[in-house]
Amino acid sequence: MSQQEFFLPDQEATAHLAAKLGRLLRPGDVLALHGDLGAGKTTFARALIQALNPAETEVPSPTFTLVQSYSVPQGQLFHYDLYRLGSPEDVYALDWDDARTGIVLVEWPERLGSLLPAERFDLALTHTDHENSRRLIITAPPGRLESLHVG
Amino acid sequence: MLALALESSCDETAAAVVDGKGTILSSIVFSQLAQHRPYGGVVPEVAARAHLERIDELTAEALHTAKVTLPDLDVIASTCGPGLIGGLLVGVLYGRALAKGSGKPWYGINHLEGHALTARLTHKVAFPYLLLLVSGGHTQLVWVSGVGQYKRLGTTLDDAAGECFDKAAKLLGLGYPGGPALEKAAQGGNATAFELPTPMLGHKDCNFSFSGLKTAVRHKVVGLGTPTPEQVRDLAAATQSAIARTLADRTARALEQAPQRPTALVVAGGVAANSEVRARLTTLAQGKGLELIAPPLNLCGDNAAMIAWAALERWQTGIGPFDDGHPRPRWPLDAAPASA
Numbered sequence: 001m002s003q004q005e006f007f008l009p010d011q012e013a014t015a016h017l018a019a020k021l022g023r024l025l026r027p028g029d030v031l032a033l034h035g036d037l038g039a040g041k042t043t044f045a046r047a048l049i050q051a052l053n054p055a056e057t058e059v060p061s062p063t064f065t066l067v068q069s070y071s072v073p074q075g076q077l078f079h080y081d082l083y084r085l086g087s088p089e090d091v092y093a094l095d096w097d098d099a100r101t102g103i104v105l106v107e108w109p110e111r112l113g114s115l116l117p118a119e120r121f122d123l124a125l126t127h128t129d130h131e132n133s134r135r136l137i138i139t140a141p142p143g144r145l146e147s148l149h150v151g
Numbered sequence: 152m153l154a155l156a157l158e159s160s161c162d163e164t165a166a167a168v169v170d171g172k173g174t175i176l177s178s179i180v181f182s183q184l185a186q187h188r189p190y191g192g193v194v195p196e197v198a199a200r201a202h203l204e205r206i207d208e209l210t211a212e213a214l215h216t217a218k219v220t221l222p223d224l225d226v227i228a229s230t231c232g233p234g235l236i237g238g239l240l241v242g243v244l245y246g247r248a249l250a251k252g253s254g255k256p257w258y259g260i261n262h263l264e265g266h267a268l269t270a271r272l273t274h275k276v277a278f279p280y281l282l283l284l285v286s287g288g289h290t291q292l293v294w295v296s297g298v299g300q301y302k303r304l305g306t307t308l309d310d311a312a313g314e315c316f317d318k319a320a321k322l323l324g325l326g327y328p329g330g331p332a333l334e335k336a337a338q339g340g341n342a343t344a345f346e347l348p349t350p351m352l353g354h355k356d357c358n359f360s361f362s363g364l365k366t367a368v369r370h371k372v373v374g375l376g377t378p379t380p381e382q383v384r385d386l387a388a389a390t391q392s393a394i395a396r397t398l399a400d401r402t403a404r405a406l407e408q409a410p411q412r413p414t415a416l417v418v419a420g421g422v423a424a425n426s427e428v429r430a431r432l433t434t435l436a437q438g439k440g441l442e443l444i445a446p447p448l449n450l451c452g453d454n455a456a457m458i459a460w461a462a463l464e465r466w467q468t469g470i471g472p473f474d475d476g477h478p479r480p481r482w483p484l485d486a487a488p489a490s491a
Contacts, residue, residue, distance in 0.1 A: 037318055038369040042309060043362060058483075061310045061362070064161075064288030065480050066235060093199060093237050131370050 002145050006136045007128075011043065014134065018044050019051030020148055021121075021138070025103050027075045030117045032109035035125035040134050041107045044125065045079050048105065052077070062107070067094045069102075076102035082111035091115060152466070153219060154226045155249075156459035157210065159202040159242035160234025160262045161288065166209040167455035168217035168224075171463055173272045176217030178449070178456040181205050199237025206245050213455070221253045228462035230455075231259030232479030233288070239478035247476060258462040259476055263484040265457035267295050270417040272460040273446045280413045280444075283402050283432070286420035286452075287313030287330075290359050290398075292405040293484060295417075298464045301484045304405045305357025312394055313422045315361035319368045319390045323383050333387050334425055340381075340388030345371055347393045349400070357405040364393055391427050398422075399431040406439055417444045423451045 008014045025031070031048075033041040046059040052072040062068045062081040070077045078099035085091060091112060100117075109116050122139040138145060152171025158164070167178040214220060229246030232239055243259065250257035266284050270276040279296040281304075290307040310318070313330060320329030325336050347367050350360040368390055375382055402416070416436045422428055423445050436443035450457060 036369070037322060038362075038366040040366075046309070058306060058308075060307065061314060063314055064311065065233065068481060095236070127370075127373070131366065 001139055002142055003137065003139045004145055004148065006138070008134045008136055009130075010132050011047075014040060014044055014136075015047035015051070017136070017148070018047035022048040022052045022072075024144060024147060025074060027102050028100065030100075030104045030106065030120040032116065032120050032122050033105060033107045033125065034109065034123065036127070039125040039127060041125060042081070044123070044136075045105045045107065049077060049079065067099070069095075069099075072103065074103060077105065078102060079105045079107075081107040083108045085111040088113040088115045152463060153224050154228055154459040154462045154466070155210070155213065155224050156228040156230075156260070156455040156462060157206065157242040157246045158230045158262070158265075158453055158455040158458050159206065159238040160230045160232065161238065161453055163453040164202045164205040164209055164238075165453060165455035166206070166213035167459050168213050168219060169272070169456050169459035169463060171467060173275070173460065175272075175456045176219065177213045177215075178454055179209055179213050179216065180449075180452075180454050181209055199235070199241060202238045202241040206241055210245070210249070221249070221255075224253070224255055226258055226462050226466055227253070227255050228258040228260050228458050230262045230265070230458050231477070232261060232482035234262060234478075234480065236478060236480050239480070243476065243478050257476075258465060260458045260461045260465075261482055261484060262453075262458070263289065263291075263293075263482075264299075264301070265461045266419040267293060267301060267484065268298070268461050268464055269419055269446045269450055269457045270415070270444045271464065272457065273450060274415075274444050276417060276444055277414045279409075279411065280415045280417050281402070281405055281409055282417045282419060283398065283405075283423075284420045285312045285398060285418065285422035285428070287311060287317060287328075287422075289420060290361070290422075291484070292357050292402060294405075294409060294413075296410075298468045299470055303483065303485050304408060305359065305401055307359040307361060309360055309362035310365060312359070312361060312398060313420070315365055315390075315394055316422065316425075318365050319387075322365070322369050322372050323378070323386055323390075325383070325387070330422060330425060333391060334427075336384055336387035337391045337427075338384075340384030340386070342385070342388040342392035344382075344385035345389040347371070347389045349393050349397050352397060352400050354404070357401050357408060359397060359401055361394070361397070364390070364397075391425070394422075395425070395427040395431045398428055399435050402432065403435055406435075406441075413441065415442045415444045419446060419451060421452045424448050 317329030325332040
């Protein structure tokens with residue numbers, strides 16, 4: 001496992017990092033987005049998706065629909081918000097098997113319990129004293145974070 | 152002309168029978184709210200299962216209340232999207248099977264089209280009009296110029312207005328559903344006691360953004376430690392005011408950008424039940440010499456009468472049944488197929 005910590009002073013910095021991370025992703029990758037209500041999980045996911053496919057001008061919060069899918073250069077990307085998921089197995093009713101052949105972003109991943117894949121990126125977003133800045137800790141499978149280092 | 156419709160796109164199972172003149176012969180809504188309350192939101196698998204358990208009984212009840220039988224119907228319709236895939240599947244498969252078995256045409260209807268045309272069912276509003284659709288899943292401004300003719304002038308860039316109500320209520324420790332809980336808490340609160348952002352206010356386009364407001368509410372709550380009941384009331388009032396002012400401002404912008412003078416300003420969706428939202432939109436409409444049309448509360452939330460009406464409008468204008476039959480979790484209104 002490799003781990004890196006980032007301080008993101010504003011939304012622009014968040015978008016920049018999300019874009020860089022997005023380009024590293026391959027089909028089969030799972031990104032678990034951890035953080036409280038308002039921590040910026042959806043904002044991060046939106047920035048990542050729009051960096052990969054600028055034609056996706058609308059990346060709505062998936063809180064209502066639970067999952068949204070997008071076309072990206074690497075294939076299909078699925079954006080989940082499992083906040084309202086009753087039990088982990090319910091995720092299979094939400095195209096989970098299909099989604100695992102593509103790239104998966106998951107908000108509220110703890111709702112998956114033991115179904116959360118062990119091989120994954122963990123992104124922990126936390127608030128700082130300032131309303132617009134965030135701290136982000138990324139934990140990733142070995143060797144996957146090297147090119148994130150600079151800038 | 153008689154239509155039976157089924158609606159199961161989110162947390163309500165509904166069935167209705169409506170005639171071609173717009174008389175609602177029956178409209179039955181079974182709310183799953185009581186089942187969802189322990190989870191603080193809609194739980195999709197619970198939703199799909201509950202839809203499945205109820206839909207047969209609800210359909211029979213809708214037909215019985217309307218005093219009609221299957222052979223009397225001209226068309227059967229189901230909500231085809233957008234919404235939760237599990238629930239949509241139940242309504243679509245049930246509706247299609249019923250249509251197939253009884254030899255009737257089946258219409259797959261966009262849930263948002265149902266909301267968009269409700270004002271014609273209830274108030275016979277003539278085209279074109281401006282629609283503000285505000286619910287838990289949607290916040291958009293739509294120029295409605297005819298059946299199947301919708302142009303989105305603006306939409307939310309992140310959270311829906313209803314979602315903002317829900318999440319702010321959650322942050323304030325209020326109940327679910329968040330909209331009514333927050334409105335109740337806001338009564339007697341001082342909206343100016345806290346300063347909250349009104350995102351997009353004054354922007355040239357007609358889009359919305361509510362994610363920053365949610366974050367600001369969180370920041371205030373954390374800053375207060377444990378807010379007193381009075382602070383909760385004030386924050387609830389400030390949040391409601393910020394949402395209502397944003398909705399009114401963006402709607403004003405859309406009225407300026409509308410291709411021609413609308414016949415009315417129409418507001419639909421669950422958030423239209425909020426009294427401050429209604430008050431601000433009424434003021435806006437009156438200032439422009441327009442009438443604000445808000446369908447009655449029971450037709451503002453999810454219901455099947457609006458789906459039946461949309462099917463009838465399509466039928467009566469000669470737009471054939473849309474028959475692809477695939478439920479669509481994502482289905483922008485201006486991508487609603489005009490015909491098969």
